[in-house]
Amino acid sequence: MTVPFTSLDSFRHLLATCPAPDSAAQGLALARNGQLTKPPGALGRLEDLAIWLAGWQGREKPQASAPQVVIFAANHGIAARGVSAFPPQVTAQMVANFRHGGAAINQLSRTFGASLGVHALDLDQPTADFTQGPAMTEAEVVSALATGWNAVDPEADLLVTGEMGIGNTTSAAAIAAALLGGNAQDWVGRGTGVDDHGLARKAETVRAGLVAHADALHDPLEVLRRLGGREIAAMTGAIARARMERVAVVLDGFICCAAALVLQRLHEGALDHCIAGHVSAEAGHGRLLAALGKDPLLALGLRLGEGSGAALALGVVQGAIACHSGMATFAEAGVSGA
Numbered sequence: 001m002t003v004p005f006t007s008l009d010s011f012r013h014l015l016a017t018c019p020a021p022d023s024a025a026q027g028l029a030l031a032r033n034g035q036l037t038k039p040p041g042a043l044g045r046l047e048d049l050a051i052w053l054a055g056w057q058g059r060e061k062p063q064a065s066a067p068q069v070v071i072f073a074a075n076h077g078i079a080a081r082g083v084s085a086f087p088p089q090v091t092a093q094m095v096a097n098f099r100h101g102g103a104a105i106n107q108l109s110r111t112f113g114a115s116l117g118v119h120a121l122d123l124d125q126p127t128a129d130f131t132q133g134p135a136m137t138e139a140e141v142v143s144a145l146a147t148g149w150n151a152v153d154p155e156a157d158l159l160v161t162g163e164m165g166i167g168n169t170t171s172a173a174a175i176a177a178a179l180l181g182g183n184a185q186d187w188v189g190r191g192t193g194v195d196d197h198g199l200a201r202k203a204e205t206v207r208a209g210l211v212a213h214a215d216a217l218h219d220p221l222e223v224l225r226r227l228g229g230r231e232i233a234a235m236t237g238a239i240a241r242a243r244m245e246r247v248a249v250v251l252d253g254f255i256c257c258a259a260a261l262v263l264q265r266l267h268e269g270a271l272d273h274c275i276a277g278h279v280s281a282e283a284g285h286g287r288l289l290a291a292l293g294k295d296p297l298l299a300l301g302l303r304l305g306e307g308s309g310a311a312l313a314l315g316v317v318q319g320a321i322a323c324h325s326g327m328a329t330f331a332e333a334g335v336s337g338a
Helices: 008-015 023-033 045-057 077-081 089-099 104-111 138-151 168-180 196-212 220-227 230-244 254-266 285-292 308-326
Strands: 068-073 115-120 158-164 248-251 274-276
Touching: 008 138, 008 220, 008 230, 008 254, 023 045, 023 308, 045 248, 045 308, 068 089, 068 104, 068 138, 068 230, 077 196, 089 115, 089 158, 104 115, 104 308, 115 138, 138 220, 138 230, 158 230, 158 254, 158 308, 168 196, 168 220, 168 230, 168 254, 168 285, 220 230, 220 254, 230 248, 230 254, 248 254, 248 308, 254 285
Parallel strands: 068 115, 068 158, 158 248, 248 274
Antiparallel strands: none
């Protein structure tokens, strides 16, 4: 399809038109929640989840029978600086694994009934080394945003965005440092399992990128273009499209949240349709979630990426919906209320 933006400026303006949830549907869901056969508040956050989702789906009884998982994969020029424990060719190898059903995300998507799509973005053309110049041209980042935008199924109940890209935790750390401040070492983590020397190389790479692009760090879309990657931009585009379609999003790990951070810094409330699926073992993820104002559903020490933590959290959301939409009210069950 033709996307409704052709430049970073037109993407920026589009976000200013993002819709709000259906307050009437939320009100109906809230009223129903008060009539279900349970003590008030007995299901804790599950109750909040169901009411929140009712607003975005525009129905008193939300559903999650058609969740969608989309994975975006791309390569990074900074990988040549030794910031990952794995070589860049692993990106293409894992894309093949995704497509053949052999990765963790395939198993989790199947478990929770989610469709799975895989989008490889110019794997033979890594982004530029952002310590030497912008990672992408405007045309390249707009193209990546468009890939994410077009990957979203407007009929999906929920969306999970995942990623694969050797070097992308370094890129995500650079984005977080640029938009939230702090030292490079505050944001870098071990990613795929780098040793202390690798961790130091990651911090130095982030520091060099921040210095090289100091004149543009006030603009979130320029930060994405200069320090990001194609798969990160694609996730940004997908999360934005989901908002326009009122599709609720379950955010994954550090890299996904860095992509979402761009939207938050562009437009207040741009992530109101998002929840945090989990907090990962990546060093900066908890701090990033705090900056986003998102309380994670799960904390299992995951650091895989692929959308795996968010896909696992689909089960929690589905449980919340099953209780809210399937439970009987006191009147229906013939049970005396409080």
